[in-house]
Structures are given as structure tokens and as C-alpha cells.
Amino acid sequence: MRKMFSAVAILVMASLALAACGTAVPAPSVDTVTVKETVVVEVTSSAPVVVAPTGYGVTLKTVMERGNLVCGVNSQVPGFGYVGADGSFAGIDVDYCRALAAAIFGDATKVEFRPVTAAERFTALQSGEIDILSRNTTWSLVRDTELGGNFVHTTFYDGQGMMVPKDSGIKTLQDLAGGTICVQTGTTTELNLADVMASLGVAYTPAVFEDADSTFAAYSEGRCDAVTTDKSGLVSRRSVLTDPSAHEILDVTMSKEPLGPMVRHGDDQWFDIAQWTVFTMFSGEEFGITSANVDDIRANATAPEVRRMLGVEGDLGLKLGLTNDWAYNIIKLVGNYEEIYNRNLGPDTPTYIPRGYNSLYTDGGLLYSPPFR
Amino acid sequence: MQRELKQTATIPFWRDERVLKILGQIIFALLVLFVGALIYQNMRTGLAKQGISLSYSFLGNISGFDLAETSIPYDRNSAYWQAFLAGLLNTLKVGVVGIIFATILGAILGIARLSTNFIINRLATFYLELFRNLSLLVFLIFWYLGVFLKLPRVKDAILWPGDIILTNRGVGIPWGIPTASFPTFRLILLLGLILAVIVFLAFRAYSQRTGRAPLTLLWSFLAFVLVALVGWFILPVKPLTLDLAFVKGLNLAGGKILTPEFMALTSGLVLYTAAFIGEVVRAGIQSVSKGQVEASRALGLNGFQTLRLIVFPQALRVIIPPLTSQYLNLVKNSSLAIAVGYPDVFYVSNTIQNQTGRAVEMISLVMLTYLLISLLTSVLMNWYNQRIKLVER
Numbered sequence: 214m215r216k217m218f219s220a221v222a223i224l225v226m227a228s229l230a231l232a233a234c235g236t237a238v239p240a241p242s243v244d245t246v247t248v249k250e251t252v253v254v255e256v257t258s259s260a261p262v263v264v265a266p267t268g269y270g271v272t273l274k275t276v277m278e279r280g281n282l283v284c285g286v287n288s289q290v291p292g293f294g295y296v297g298a299d300g301s302f303a304g305i306d307v308d309y310c311r312a313l314a315a316a317i318f319g320d321a322t323k324v325e326f327r328p329v330t331a332a333e334r335f336t337a338l339q340s341g342e343i344d345i346l347s348r349n350t351t352w353s354l355v356r357d358t359e360l361g362g363n364f365v366h367t368t369f370y371d372g373q374g375m376m377v378p379k380d381s382g383i384k385t386l387q388d389l390a391g392g393t394i395c396v397q398t399g400t401t402t403e404l405n406l407a408d409v410m411a412s413l414g415v416a417y418t419p420a421v422f423e424d425a426d427s428t429f430a431a432y433s434e435g436r437c438d439a440v441t442t443d444k445s446g447l448v449s450r451r452s453v454l455t456d457p458s459a460h461e462i463l464d465v466t467m468s469k470e471p472l473g474p475m476v477r478h479g480d481d482q483w484f485d486i487a488q489w490t491v492f493t494m495f496s497g498e499e500f501g502i503t504s505a506n507v508d509d510i511r512a513n514a515t516a517p518e519v520r521r522m523l524g525v526e527g528d529l530g531l532k533l534g535l536t537n538d539w540a541y542n543i544i545k546l547v548g549n550y551e552e553i554y555n556r557n558l559g560p561d562t563p564t565y566i567p568r569g570y571n572s573l574y575t576d577g578g579l580l581y582s583p584p585f586r
Numbered sequence: 587m588q589r590e591l592k593q594t595a596t597i598p599f600w601r602d603e604r605v606l607k608i609l610g611q612i613i614f615a616l617l618v619l620f621v622g623a624l625i626y627q628n629m630r631t632g633l634a635k636q637g638i639s640l641s642y643s644f645l646g647n648i649s650g651f652d653l654a655e656t657s658i659p660y661d662r663n664s665a666y667w668q669a670f671l672a673g674l675l676n677t678l679k680v681g682v683v684g685i686i687f688a689t690i691l692g693a694i695l696g697i698a699r700l701s702t703n704f705i706i707n708r709l710a711t712f713y714l715e716l717f718r719n720l721s722l723l724v725f726l727i728f729w730y731l732g733v734f735l736k737l738p739r740v741k742d743a744i745l746w747p748g749d750i751i752l753t754n755r756g757v758g759i760p761w762g763i764p765t766a767s768f769p770t771f772r773l774i775l776l777l778g779l780i781l782a783v784i785v786f787l788a789f790r791a792y793s794q795r796t797g798r799a800p801l802t803l804l805w806s807f808l809a810f811v812l813v814a815l816v817g818w819f820i821l822p823v824k825p826l827t828l829d830l831a832f833v834k835g836l837n838l839a840g841g842k843i844l845t846p847e848f849m850a851l852t853s854g855l856v857l858y859t860a861a862f863i864g865e866v867v868r869a870g871i872q873s874v875s876k877g878q879v880e881a882s883r884a885l886g887l888n889g890f891q892t893l894r895l896i897v898f899p900q901a902l903r904v905i906i907p908p909l910t911s912q913y914l915n916l917v918k919n920s921s922l923a924i925a926v927g928y929p930d931v932f933y934v935s936n937t938i939q940n941q942t943g944r945a946v947e948m949i950s951l952v953m954l955t956y957l958l959i960s961l962l963t964s965v966l967m968n969w970y971n972q973r974i975k976l977v978e979r
Contacts, residue, residue, distance in 0.1 A: 332940045339945070360943035392836035393755060398933070399940030407652045407662035418837070419652045420847075421937070422927045431927065434735035435754050436846065438836050479635070 272476070272483035273317070273534055276344055281323040284310035285343035288328035289425040292449040292557045292564035293349045293369075293472075302326045305557045306347040309368060309474060312547040313345065313490050316539040321546040330424050332399035335360045338477055345487060347474040349443065351401040356475070365487040367473045368494075370570035370579055372466035373405050374444035376451065379461050381438060386413055386465055392438035393418045397428045402442050405468040425450065439463075443470045445558070445566055452563040486533050493540040495582040496522060497549025499573055504548045511541060522585040529585060540585075550580065633946065642951075644942050645670070651937060653929045655845055666938050673934030674955060680852050680930065681917040681959070687856040688916060689909075692863025699868045710864065717861035723922055725858060730850035730926040737846075740833050749830045751838060757849055758831025761842035771817055771825030778813030782806040799895055847928035851920065859916045866912060870905035871897060902974050910967035914960050921956070931955055 276282050286307055287294030294304040311321040329337045329348060338346045339361050349371075350356070352364040375394075377383040383392075386409065396403050398421045410417055420437050422428040429450050432440040440447070444462065451457045473491075476484050497503070500519050502510050511523045520526040524537035531537060547553065558566045572578025599605045633640060645667040652662055656672040657679065698710035717725075737754045738744060744752040751758035786806040793799055818825065831841030874897050882896040923930035932952055939948035 332936050335940070335943055336945050339943075355941075355943070389836075391834070398937045403937070404650045404662075404941065407650055410652075411662055417652075419654050420927055421654060421929065421933075423924050423936075427925075427927065430731060431735065434731065435739050436735050 268479055270480065270482045270534065272344055272480045273486065276317060280318075281325050282310065282314045282317065283325045283327055283342070283344050284313070285329040285334055285337050285346040285348055286310065286326050287348045287425075288326075290349060290446055290449050291452055292562065292566070293445065294328075294347075295449075296328075303557065305369065305553050306349055306474070308547055308553045308557065309347050309490070309494075310345070312494060312543045312553075313487060315542040315546040316486065316490050316493070316535055319536065319538065319542045319546075321542075330399075331397055332423065335362065338362055338475060341477075344483075345474055345476050349446065349472045350475055351443075352471045352473055353401060361478050362475045363478060363484055365474045365476060365484065366491040367471035367579075368491055369445060369472040371443040371445050371470040371472050373402055373441060373468040373470055374447050375439050375441045375463045375465060375467070376432075376447045376460050377439045377463060379459050383439065384463065386410070386463070386467075387415055389417055389439055390415050391417070393420050393436065395420045395422065395428050395432045395437040395440040397422055397425055397442060400442070401468070401470065406441055409467045429454070441467070443472070445472075448566050449564040482534055486535065489533060489540075490543060492582040492585075493522065493543045494548075494550040494553065495573070495580045496585060497540075497544045498551040498580075499575070499582065502544055502549060503552055504545055507541060507544045518585050629946065640946060642947055644944055644947075647942075649938070649941070651941065653934065654927070655848065655929060666942070669934050669938060670931065670951070673929055673931040676928065676934075677917070677920055677923075677930040677932075677959070680848070680855065680920045680923070680928070684852050684855045684859065684916050684920065685913050687852075688859040688863055688912075691856060691860035692912075693867055695860055695864030696867025696871065699864060700871060714861045714864050717858055718865070720858070722854070722858050722919055723925055726850060726854040726922055726926055729854045730846065734846035734850045740837065743833055743838075749841075751831050751833070751841075753833075753838065754846060756838055756843045756845045758838045758841045758843050760828050760830050762826030763829045765823055765825060765827055767821045767823040768825045771821060774817030774821075775814055778810040778817070781813055782810040785809045799891070845928075847923070847926050850926045851923050851928045851930075855916055855919060858919075859912055862912050862915070863909060866905055866908045867901075869908075870901035870903075873904045874900045899974070903971075903976060906967060906971045906974065910964060910971075913963055913967065917959055917963065918956060 284307075286302060287304070288296045288302070290304070292304055294302065294306045297303050307326065310324045310326065314324040315321040317323075327337070327343055329343070329346070331348075334346055334348055334350065335356070337343050345365075346362070349369070350364075351371075352367060356362060357364055375386065375389075383389060394406065394417050396406055396419055403419070403421065406419065420431060422431060425442070425446070428440060428442075431437065433454055442450070444466070447462050451460050451462070454460060474487055476487050500510075500516070500522075502519070502523075507523070510519065511525060514520050514523065514525065517526065521529055523541045524530055524539070528537055530539040533539065548556070554568065554571065555561070558564055568576075568578065570579045572580065574581040630640070646665050648663055649666050649669045650662050651669070653660055653669060653672055655676065657675045658668070658672055660668055660672045695710050695714060698706050699714065701707045701710070735754050737752050740753045740755050742753075746752060749760045783806070786802055789800050789802040789805055793802065829841050831838055831843060834840075878896050878900065879892055882892045887895065920930055921932040924933045924936065927933075935948045935952045939945050942948075
């Protein structure tokens with residue numbers, strides 16, 4: 214009887230293994246466009262190993278079929294990515310996701326925001342858990358190559374800064390000799406800090422934390438003499454400290470931090486869509502098109518480039534695999550770069566950051582869009 | 587009967603139980619291998635699709651980040667593997683210190699739980715029930731943010747008797763610094779150790795010859811202490827000078843500085859694990875049947891002797907296996923260090939993984955590391971268990 218049982222058990226296991234084999238084996242042998250559709254179905258239906266959809270056009274197709282965009286965002290940095298008191302997300306990185314959803318679906322609400330920490334963000338992108346990473350992420354060579362992602366374009370030019378309590382008397386980085394500096398793990402900030410302090414020859418102790426909340430909690434408890442991150446991050450986190458006026462940001466910039474969204478390697482169509490969504494935001498500001506006047510301009514514009522961008526003339530949207538009113542939807546439903554900036558980082562917000570480099574090239578900034586042609 | 591069977595034993599192999607048993611094992615092993623290979627292949631394919639290759643050579647590259655506390659020389663120019671090693675040593679530090687203190691506290695709690703004194707008994711019960719039913723992560727975060735970071739800033743440091751400085755930058759304790767005569771003193775200590783072993787063996791031989799039960803361990807320990815003391819006083823220069831911690835600029839200096847992260851993690855783990863160990867110890871003591879105690883009393887042993895010679899040796903047999911799993915738990919739980927910013931091995935690998943994007947490599951390395959630590963702990967404890975377990979004849 215026992216023998217019978219074990220024989221049956223083995224048979225069952227064998228058939229299971231064969232069944233598993235049947236679904237898993239075809240997946241590897243795919244590199245042409247024609248069989249791609251079956252692959253996507255395979256990947257989403259067989260759950261055990263999550264393999265991100267890759268290949269030209271796959272991401273857009275997946276997103277369309279799913280009916281919403283999954284966007285990896287920050288939930289702890291006001292002005293960039295933050296969960297408000299009512300549970301809704303806000304910030305320029307968040308608004309970028311909305312703009313992308315508007316471009317794809319013509320509906321800026323079809324986004325699922327997934328908060329990711331600095332440490333898990335690239336894995337989340339690689340594994341396909343998120344479609345795009347829009348989480349104040351610094352563009353660097355290693356991330357562009359080894360981490361398997363492509364930076365879309367810089368949406369915020371930033372630099373690393375250092376914040377100290379005003380009453381500490383610390384004015385320069387040299388004053389921090391022997392002190393402790395709070396920093397967040399898995400960031401370029403952590404590496405820059407080590408670089409800058411080593412080149413200045415200043416000895417310090419890092420106190421390294423998992424996320425922004427614990428980093429700034431430790432700082433406000435006095436665990437460290439200073440806290441370092443991107444200047445924008447310092448401004449935004451200072452706004453939620455108990456007494457924002459008791460802290461000052463030192464007048465030093467420790468690094469270049471171009472922040473922007475990131476997509477997976479291997480899907481150039483998705484990369485293009487993500488990139489031209491950024492350019493639409495820039496151009497909207499350049500041409501003076503806002504969410505308020507876009508209908509008017511679409512109806513009456515005579516400038517050919519504006520007409521092409523808004524889909525009145527030509528078929529630029531179709532070339533991206535979208536509808537022709539994609540850019541119109543971005544500006545109508547979310548706004549141009551200036552509107553998005555002012556909504557999140559403008560003078561009327563607690564996280565006010567002067568535009569600086571983040572102005573149009575015509576105003577002495579770095580924002581410059583290629584032509585819509 | 588048997589002979590007849592053997593002669594007509596032309597059973598076909600598919601009905602031969604011995605063959606079937608072996609065949610079943612082989613098929614099962616093959617299946618396991620096959621499934622393993624399938625999973626591995628799947629991972630390789632997934633990684634290859636994204637242009638990511640599997641390699642550990644990046645561990646030799648320069649890490650570029652600093653660590654808050656290390657037991658080995660380490661800076662931003664060190665390699666990733668050195669960062670990993672520093673993290674591993676930090677884990678072991680917490681593990682060893684944690685196990686020692688948790689055992690002591692746990693033993694006290696377990697005995698207190700059995701005390702006939704109402705207040706001691708109730709207090710121990712209250713402690714055990716409270717800590718066994720808390721979430722360790724919540725507890726650690728409370729301990730870090732709510733206790734150690736709430737200590738005063740460096741300039742308002744609290745001074746405790748025994749030259750202990752309490753600040754939110756760490757706890758400074760006095761520490762010995764070796765002087766010129768320290769190598770000689772080390773030799774004297776070795777001498778003391780040898781003497782202790784001799785005393786131990788002599789007492790054991792005496793005990794076996796006469797059947798008496800002297801306090802063997804206590805006497806050999808005293809022999810060691812005696813030699814150490816004599817050495818300490820006859821040397822012209824004291825082998826260790828006392829170095830006190832003091833406030834220097836923005837931070838503490840001198841002595842030994844225990845960071846708030848280390849303190850929070852270690853004390854949190856100790857208090858938490860001790861509650862479980864307390865229960866293990868209580869169960870062990872209670873497992874010794876009442877008849878044993880009564881018999882030893884009838885033989886004329888006093889209370890202490892009963893405990894030392896009758897109850898503990900038997901209780902230990904019950905205590906050791908669950909105690910081992912508590913030790914393993916403590917070491918594994920130390921990976922929660924990440925919540926309080928203590929750079930243990932998991933924490934450092936997370937950083938490395940994030941800076942290099944080598945998720946699969948780092949996770950596999952960390953899993954292997956914890957597996958090795960746990961297996962080593964198990965091997966040690968099993969060896970001890972073998973020694974003390976009931977000799978069955």
C-alpha cells in the first residue's frame with residue numbers, strides 16, 4: 214500500500230514538473246518581433262519567476278492591456294513625490310507619471326503609484342514590477358548601463374547640499390571635521406559624500422539609514438551634526454521638520470545631480486514615449502501653452518510646430534504608437550512644465566525652490582526641447 | 587520456508603521492493619535536480635533578456651562609500667568584499683554579545699519565574715508575557731528613536747558613576763589600552779589558564795575516586811583569577827591603562843564608544859530573546875520530575891546541591907535544543923539592523939546591491955552567509971548537546 218502511494222506521488226510530481234516545463238521552456242527562445250505577443254501572455258500568466266517584458270513595443274502593449282500605468286515613485290519627499298494628508302500622491306515626479314498616463318490613455322488618473330525606496334527602486338524596474346521609475350533618481354553612467362535602465366531625460370537639475378542646525382555654528386564642510394553626517398543608503402549622495410570628504414581630507418562618521426523618513430528623524434533627534442542629500446530634497450524635507458527656520462542649508466554644492474525618470478533597457482518605443490512626454494512639458498512652456506488655453510490654441514494656432522505638436526497637423530502621435538492628441542492631453546490634463554513646477558515647488562508652496570537651472574534655455578536655464586517635427 | 591522463497595526468487599525487478607526503493611530515491615533526486623535546474627535556467631534567461639550577466643568579480647572593485655562602524659580598517663577606497671566582511675564582523679559582534687547577555691538574562695528570568703516569592707514571580711511573568719508578544723521590529727525602532735536618540739546632546743552629556751557617558755551620539759565607557767608589559771601579561775594569563783585546566787582535571791579525578799562532588803569549575807576559575815591577579819600586581823608597569831571616554835568637539839572620544847545603533851540593536855535583541863530563553867529555562871527546570879528532587883532530599887543533599895547535581899544536569903538536556911534555536915533566531919533577527927541604521931552584513935549588502943545593481947549575486951551571498959552562521963552555531967550546540975545528553979545503554 215505504501216509502495217503504491219509513493220509510486221502515485223512520484224507520478225504526480227513528474228506530471229507536475231512536465232507541466233511546468235511545458236509553460237516555462239518556450240519563453241527563453243524569443244528574440245523576434247513576431248512571437249512576442251505569446252511571450253507576454255506566458256510571462257504574466259506563469260507567476261513563479263517574474264520576468265520583465267522587454268523588446269520593442271512590449272511595455273506599451275502591457276500597459277494598454279492592463280489599463281493603467283504602474284509608476285514607481287517616492288512617497289517621502291514633498292514637492293517631488295509625497296503622500297498628502299488625504300492619501301493622494303503629489304509632486305513633480307508624480308505629475309510626470311500623470312502626464313505619461315494622459316499621453317497613453319487620455320486620462321491622467323489611470324496611474325497606479327507604487328512607492329519604492331531608494332534601495333529597491335532599480336530592482337523594481339528590472340523585474341517589471343513598475344513600468345517606469347520616476348523617483349528623483351540621479352542620472353549616472355553605472356545606472357545607465359549595469360543597472361539595466363535608460364534615463365529618459367533630466368526633469369530637475371539638482372546638486373547635493375548639506376543641512377545643519379542654525380545654532381551649531383557650522384558654516385563650511387571643514388567645520389564638520391570629527392562630526393557625524395546622516396545620509397540615506399543606496400544613493401549617489403552616499404558616494405558623493407565619501408568622495409568630497411576624502412578629497413577635502415575631512416574625517417567624519419556617516420550614519421546611514423534605509424529611507425528618507427528615518428534619515429531625517431535621526432537628524433532631527435540630533436543623531437548627527439548635519440544631513441546631506443540633493444538640495445531640493447533638503448528644502449522639501451526641511452519644510453516638514455518641527456521648526457524649519459532652525460535649520461540652514463550650507464552654501465556649498467557637492468555634486469551635479471540631474472534627476473529624471475528611468476525606463477528598462479530593451480524597449481525603445483517606450484523610451485521614446487517617456488522622453489517626448491518630457492519634451493511636451495518643456496515645449497508647452499516654451500510656446501506658452503497651458504492647460505487653461507490649450508483648447509483655444511489648438512483651435513486657432515497658426516504656427517506649424519504648435520499645430521504638429523497638438524495633433525492638428527501631421528501624425529506625430531501615431532509615430533510614437535499613441536493617438537494624435539497625446540500632447541494635447543498631457544497639457545490639458547496635467548499642464549506644461551511651468552504649471553507642474555509651480556504647483557509643487559513654486560513660490561506659493563512650502564517647498565519653494567527658485568527655478569535656477571530649471572528654467573527654459575531662453576531664460577538662461579537648461580530646459581531645451583528638440584523640435585516637434 | 588525462507589530457503590524456499592530464495593530459490594524461487596525470480597521476482598521481476600519492477601516488483602522487487604529493494605530495487606523499487608532505490609529507483610524511487612533516484613527518480614526523486616533527479617526530479618529535484620531537474621526542478622532546480624529549471625528555476626536556475628529561468629533566472630538566467632530572465633537576466634540575459636535584460637542584458638545582465640551573473641558574476642561576482644565586481645566584489646573586487648572600489649566601494650566608494652563609507653561605513654559608520656567597522657572592526658577592520660575600511661574607507662571609501664576599500665573593495666566591496668571588504669565592506670561585506672566589515673558588515674559580517676558587525677553581525678558577529680552583535681550575535682556574540684547578544685547571545686552572552688541574552689543567556690544570562692534569560693537564565694535569571696527563567697529561575698525568577700519559578701520563584702516562590704510572589705513579587706519576583708509576577709514581575710518575571712509580566713516581563714516574559716510583554717516581550718514575547720511584542721513585534722521585534724517595532725520594539726527596535728522604539729528602542730532606537732524613543733530611548734537612545736532621546737539621550738541628551740553631546741554638550742549636555744549625562745555622566746554616570748563608573749565614568750560612563752550617555753549621549754545621543756553613543757555611550758562612552760572606560761576601556762583598557764595595552765601598555766608595554768601587556769605581552770608579558772598575556773603569557774601570565776596563559777599560565778593561569780593551564781593551571782585552571784590542571785585544577786579542573788585534578789578535582790575531577792578526585793571526584794571520580796571518592797564520589798564526592800566538589801565545585802570543580804569554581805575552583806579552577808579561582809585558580810585562574812589568582813594567577814591573573816598576582817601577574818597584575820608583580821609587573822612593574824600595569825599591563826592595561828584605563829582610558830576614559832570624554833567629549834571632544836562634536837563627538838565622543840577615548841574609551842570605548844558604543845554607537846546608539848549598536849546599543850539599540852543589541853539591547854533590543856537581548857531583551858527580546860531573553861524572554862524566550864526564560865521560558866525555555868523554566869520549561870527545562872520543570873521537566874525534571876518532582877521525584878528526583880524528593881529522592882535527592884531523601885539522600886541528604888541540601889537545596890543548592892539538589893539544584894546543582896540533580897536538577898540542572900537533567901534540565902540542561904531539555905534546554906539545549908530549544909536554546910539553540912533561540913540563538914539562531916537572535917543571529918537571524920539581527921538583520922533587522924537595517925531599521926536602526928546599524929551596518930550589519932545584510933545592511934551592507936543592500937548598499938552594495940544598490941550601488942552595483944547586482945541583486946542576485948548579493949542576495950545569494952547574504953543567504954549563504956546566514957546559512958553558514960546558523961549551521962556553525964547548530965554544529966557547536968549539537969556537539970554540546972551530544973556531550974550532556976542522557977547516556978542510554
